[in-house]
Amino acid sequence: MQLYNTLSAKERETLIEEAGQERLTISFYKYAHIGNPVIFRNHLFIHWNELDVLGRIYVANEGINAQLSVPALNFENFKEHLDSIYFLENVRLNIAIEQNNKSFLKLKVKVRRKIVADGLNDNTFDVTNKGIHVGAEQFNELIEDPDTILVDMRNHYESEIGHFKNAITPDVDTFRDSLDLIENDLANHKEDKKLVMYCTGGIRCEKASAYYKHKGFKQVYQLEGGIIDYARQVENKKLENKFKGKNFVFDHRRGERISDDVVAHCHQCGDPCDTHVNCANKACHLLFIQCEDCAEKMDDCCSLDCKEIHALPYEEQKKLRKGKEVSNKIFKKGRSAVLKYKK
Incomplete structure (x- = not known):
């Protein structure tokens, strides 16, 4: 029974080129109790390998976090398999704005202690007591409210190439670093301000919103589906796009353009650049x-x-x-x- 990759990235790249078929880059996450992550990991690998799914997937007792690429022709079969797993039925799939057939070149399903390295002790607070989820339209209204504090829950290398107007962008290397930093900086506004958060696809805000409510913030909101789904809603509903620049993504593309703005600079010469x-x-x-x-x-x-x-x-x-x-x-x-x- 094959439970690992047998092809190198170069060999896989050649096969993708020869196939000439469109692939979809997709991400999703779900917090759920998984009794045996190893068995679940093997189950996913066997089924997804047969569907030519490639990507980076983390599985833990607390759930699943997945970024992957699936042939468009196999998408319905892939979705059918997801729906056959009780806690993944109708899970929201974030489909990339910019597609690239080579966004992933291997299938890596890894068992981790957590699906996001947050450094938190989940036994000390109610992780299900999350903030209010808002779509793109309500999000746009909220961030224009003078009583709102907008916070980017991503790391410095992500927000550097793109962020929402007027967002606080912590200069941190990890998600864990940002949690206490933000709480300390906003300690005087736990009751009088709306704390609105966003991240790439929503997963970091899921945990952060519960953490900040536990820490005493009274009005906590999070962007449903993150920047990825925001961009899709803006396009479909013809809303004003308040995101400037690129959205950093964790695959071979490294970023997808959300607006024409270039907000970063080349690290070597200082000219405008966000590559x-x-x-x-x-x-x-x-x-x-x-x-x-x-x-x-x-x-x-x-x-x-x-x-x-x-x-x-x-x-x-x-x-x-x-x-x-x-x-x-x-x-x-x-x-x-x-x-x-x-x-």
Whole structure:
């Protein structure tokens, strides 16, 4: 019984190109009690592998968090399988605004302690006592209210390339870092202001809204479906789009454009730019913002040192990396001192 990938990303990319079929990039989450996450993980892998589903899915005792790509021709079968799972029946699916057939190149279903690393002890508060969910139209009205405080629950590298007008964008590396920071900054407004939150697809706000209600905030709201569903509602209902720039996404696209505004700058030259890349030196792999001119000048690297290493023959690069642990904290490394114009 196959419970793991047998193809490399390159091999999968070739198969996708040869198939020439449209794929849909989808995300969803659901908090639910899962008694045995390992068995559930294997169940998902077996069924989704047969449907040629690719993506990154986290499963825990508290639920599921999924970002994936499914062939459009298999979408109905995929949806039928979701509906056969009692707590996923009619779950809201966030379908990407910008599609890319190569958004994911492997199927990774992983068992985690939590589906979002929030660092919270869920036994200390009622996680089901969440904030009020609002759609795009009500959200637009709320954020124009002078009694509203709008907070971006995402990390610095996400909000840097796009955010809502007048939003507080905490300069943090992780979701957990933002929770106490926001509470402390807004401690004097727990009763007199409306706390309105948003994130990529809604999952971080689910936990954060319950946490802030537990901490004494009286009026807590969250954007239903996050930025992804907001953009879709704005388009379908012809609403005013109050989001500026790109929405950072956790797949090979790295971002999807919500408005024509470019609110960020190239980290190397300072020119307007909102394109995230990873340093071409595999021993670095730094996530940063780089314009086309700098990409050409720097050979897709973040620094002159990385450029020199990247220019070496592949076997020499492998020797340099041998025995060295490559940091997995790509986003934290985005604050590297080599980037002159970093946020």
